[in-house]
Amino acid sequence: MIAQVSGRLAAKQGDRVVVHTAGGVGYEIAVPLGVMEQLPPVGESVSLATELVVREDGWALYGFRDESERRFFQRLIGVTGIGPKLAIALMSALGVERGARALRERNIALLSSVSGIGKKTAERLALELADKLREFEGPGAGGAAASHDGTSEAALKALERLGYDTAQADRALRDVLAADGGGSTETLVRRALHLLTGG
Numbered sequence: 001m002i003a004q005v006s007g008r009l010a011a012k013q014g015d016r017v018v019v020h021t022a023g024g025v026g027y028e029i030a031v032p033l034g035v036m037e038q039l040p041p042v043g044e045s046v047s048l049a050t051e052l053v054v055r056e057d058g059w060a061l062y063g064f065r066d067e068s069e070r071r072f073f074q075r076l077i078g079v080t081g082i083g084p085k086l087a088i089a090l091m092s093a094l095g096v097e098r099g100a101r102a103l104r105e106r107n108i109a110l111l112s113s114v115s116g117i118g119k120k121t122a123e124r125l126a127l128e129l130a131d132k133l134r135e136f137e138g139p140g141a142g143g144a145a146a147s148h149d150g151t152s153e154a155a156l157k158a159l160e161r162l163g164y165d166t167a168q169a170d171r172a173l174r175d176v177l178a179a180d181g182g183g184s185t186e187t188l189v190r191r192a193l194h195l196l197t198g199g
Contacts, residue, residue: 033156159196
């Protein structure tokens with residue numbers, strides 16, 4: 001099990017980053033949008049809690065800001081039919097605290113608004129996890145960085161209200177974050193729209 005990767009952030013592109021460790025190994029790691037938002041510029045040091053997912057068609061490494069986010073991801077992929085891509089999509093669109101609250105309250109409409117999650121999948125997620133996620137709600141949930149979840153999440157929702165689907169908006173925001181780092185919700189939306197409309 002690769003539980004943590006620390007080193008120099010070598011690249012940010014789309015939903016993936018590359019971290020070069022002191023031992024000379026470069027790890028490609030897929031991350032949720034909220035994690036991408038908080039990453040330092042390329043070339044600086046970074047440390048991610050990681051989860052290695054082994055499938056018949058290959059191995060993939062997923063990265064999170066802290067152990068709490070990693071546990072939330074583990075709970076999601078523990079549900080039958082929920083793969084890591086859907087789990088990352090849910091964490092990108094809703095964040096940990098809001099996602100946990102939606103599951104506990106069985107908010108099927110909100111859950112099924114996530115790209116790739118239909119009504120039946122949302123119902124299955126809520127049924128299996130509603131009583132198992134209290135640790136991820138409220139003050140302190142998701143660790144010290146939880147308060148930062150809102151910026152990219154709000155930008156994603158703003159783009160959806162403008163008519164862009166979740167996958168489109170998510171991809172544009174990731175590109176903005178990979179190129180320019182963070183910023184206010186308005187800044188992220190403006191830069192994403194610049195990409196989506198072709199400048």
